[in-house]
Amino acid sequence: MNAAVVTVGDELLAGRTTDTNATWLCEQLAERGVGVERTTTVPDRVGDIARVVNEYRAEYDAVLVTGGLGPTHDDVTMDGVAAALGRELAEHGDARDWLEQQGYSRSDLTEGTTELPAGARALHNDVGVAPGAALEGVYVLPGVPDEMRAMFETIRSEFVGTPTHRAVVVADEPESALLDRIDRLRERFDVSVGSYPGESVRIELEHTEEATVNEAASWLRERVETLDIADRD
Template sequence: MNVAVVTVGDELLAGQTTNTNATWLCERFARRGVSVERVTTVPDRIGDIARVVNEYRAEYDAVVVTGGVGPTHDDVTMDGVAAALGRPLEEHEAALAWLEEEGYSRSDLTEGTADLPAGARALHNEVGVAPGAAVEGIYVLPGVPSEMRAMFQSVEEEFSGTETHREEVVADEPESALLDRLESVRNRYEVSVGSYPGESVRIVLQGTEKEPVRKAADWLRERVDAPASESHLDS
């Protein structure tokens, strides 16, 4: 299964808010063996949301959209998703009924709180108020991290893929000096190899079978210079 993640918010593009939602979702998908093919941030504009969602829903198995959910003037994500699908927004009776069960009378709710694309399934907000929606492989979640995480966990089982096994090797060498060994480990074992330089180089080995990944990591650890702190711990 492959998915695209779309985060909505002017504050993300302005650097005023760190996009923790995208990172969290990608980590959850990776655990489930689901491939994230795109992570895109768009402003609070209906046209931009509609264009990106419409493009991605044709290319990927699912599109997960976070942010801009609610009844305030800049919460336009539901409008954008509805426009992408060519559907109107409608007051969702099941969402309203659930909110009433949670103690919110209809008169207490801001107008538009439960407006979802026509035909959508409401996703209940266990730690907030405004519901999310699922429709035609598009999942619309709130932007508040605690609300987004709780809502995603309610639909997480709908995302599946091949389990991915992962090992990490740290090398205290320049990345350029490791190229031959990275090529060798890739050729010897059924694994993908990524290298990420910093103070040391993190080498990430991944594969669908646990044993080749473990053997590849063991082979590589014997052939790279470990940081001094790790060498001390191993001795």
């Protein structure tokens, strides 16, 4: 299973708000073996949201969109997703009924709060008010981190991929000096290799089979000057 994450908000692009949602979602999906192949931030514009969602839903198994939910003038994410899916926004009875069960009367709810793309499944907001939606592999979640995380927990089981195992080797050598051994590692083992320099060089190896990644890590450890080594799945 692969996925893309789209975060919506002018404040993200202006640097006024740090985008922690994308990082958190990527971590959660990776833990479930789902490969995240794109993360994109778009402004609060219907056309931009619709274009990106439409493109990504054709390429990936799931698209998770966060931010811009609610009835205010700049909350246009549902409009953009509806446009991408060729749907109209419509009052969603299940979303309205659930909020009423939580103690909100219709007069309490601003007009448009419970409008979702026609045919969507409502995702209830246990922390806030604005509901999310799921339709055709697109999942729309709130932008408020606490609300987004709580809502994701209700759909977590829908994201299932192939778990990967990872080993980390920290080399006390310049990255440029390691290139030949990394090339040999790739030739010898069918593992993904990432090299991340800093005060030392962190080399991460990944594979779906634990034995393969452990064998590759052992081979590399014998051929580099290691400062520190940590392994984890």
